[in-house]
Amino acid sequence: MKVLKDFSNIFKRYDLDLEKTGKAKEISKDPALQKVAQLVVDGDEEGILAAVKDALKSKSPLEVINNALIAGMNEVSRLWDEGIYFLPQVILSSDAMNVGIAECEAKMGKAMDRKAKVVTHTAEGDIHDIGQVIVNALLNANGFDVINLGADVPVDKVVSACKEHRPVMVTGTALMTTTMTAFPKIAHQLKQAGLGIPFICGGGAVCEEYVTEYDLGIWGKEASQAPGMAEDALAGESWEAMRAKWNG
Numbered sequence: 257m258k259v260l261k262d263f264s265n266i267f268k269r270y271d272l273d274l275e276k277t278g279k280a281k282e283i284s285k286d287p288a289l290q291k292v293a294q295l296v297v298d299g300d301e302e303g304i305l306a307a308v309k310d311a312l313k314s315k316s317p318l319e320v321i322n323n324a325l326i327a328g329m330n331e332v333s334r335l336w337d338e339g340i341y342f343l344p345q346v347i348l349s350s351d352a353m354n355v356g357i358a359e360c361e362a363k364m365g366k367a368m369d370r371k372a373k374v375v376t377h378t379a380e381g382d383i384h385d386i387g388q389v390i391v392n393a394l395l396n397a398n399g400f401d402v403i404n405l406g407a408d409v410p411v412d413k414v415v416s417a418c419k420e421h422r423p424v425m426v427t428g429t430a431l432m433t434t435t436m437t438a439f440p441k442i443a444h445q446l447k448q449a450g451l452g453i454p455f456i457c458g459g460g461a462v463c464e465e466y467v468t469e470y471d472l473g474i475w476g477k478e479a480s481q482a483p484g485m486a487e488d489a490l491a492g493e494s495w496e497a498m499r500a501k502w503n504g
């Protein structure tokens with residue numbers, strides 16, 4: 257009987273072009289950060305926790321978030337853009353990233369003095385929350401107290417959270433043309449309630465022309481803008497001034 261000695265074909269992933277993917281391109285010179293980033297790219301939800309804990313021995317949570325977890329997810333976006341990764345890989349990677357972010361956030365704990373509150377949400381009817389998760393992580397890492405309402409949040413709930421928490425800024429993420437219509441409704445209700453706070457709206461479906469059609473709206477192109485925007489809001493800049501600065 258012929259004994260199978262070479263298992264390489266059994267374990268070969270035909271859904272991924274590993275010739276092209278191979279190891280993800282070098283993301284960090286630091287081996288601990290590179291390992292975390294690679295595990296995000298691999299979508300290894302089980303292995304990533306130990307690697308993040310290891311990296312946190314010598315790096316700050318902010319460094320691990322920015323230079324490994326988000327950097328790894330950026331590499332996943334590149335692989336997606338080039339048609340090398342498909343939906344399942346993107347989801348596995350984002351799940352792995354979330355495990356890592358949760359660990360970093362736990363490490364930051366409440367030790368860091370919080371500058372001000374920011375309410376974040378993903379639009380009603382929309383479960384695409386990867387952009388919001390990144391926004392949350394960056395705001396949190398930059399010392400803001402994130403009131404995370406999660407995904408598929410009804411308009412009324414966003415408005416009542418703003419009334420309750422009095423944040424300096426509120427954010428919304430929408431990936432579908434059918435769900436981004438919640439944003440002008442929220443902006444209108446906030447204004448009626450006398451809460452003229454900047455409302456940063458982002459997500460794949462959303463564009464500057466749409467967001468700048470309603471009062472309070474400021475378009476957020478990249479999640480990395482969120483901390484700078486929150487600093488402006490904290491400094492008391494009006495939504496009009498912020499729109500002029502960040503848009504157009």
Ligand code: B12
Nearest residue numbers: 382383384385386387427429432433458459460476478479
């Ligand atoms: C991953 C994904 C999913 C995952 C979502 C997992 C999750 N937890 O998020 C799953 C599989 C669940 C899913 C489901 C569906 N999906 Co989907 N999905 C995607 C996909 C592939 C990637 C989206 C993504 O996460 N991008 C990465 C993140 C980081 O991008 P982002 O959120 O836009 O954020 C960036 C910026 O916009 C910005 N940003 C975002 N928010 C904010 C906020 C602030 C304050 C700032 C400053 C910046 C900012 O920062 C980020 C970059 O730094 C897209 C395809 C695509 N090309 O986008 C389709 C896509 C969004 N999905 C689509 C659809 C139709 C669906 C389904 C309806 C499919 C179905 N028939 O069931 C369901 C939706 C169910 C629902 N009710 O929501 C369509 C939407 C079409 C449209 N324009 O209306 C897309 C575009 C695919 C397509 N081409 O048809 N999906």
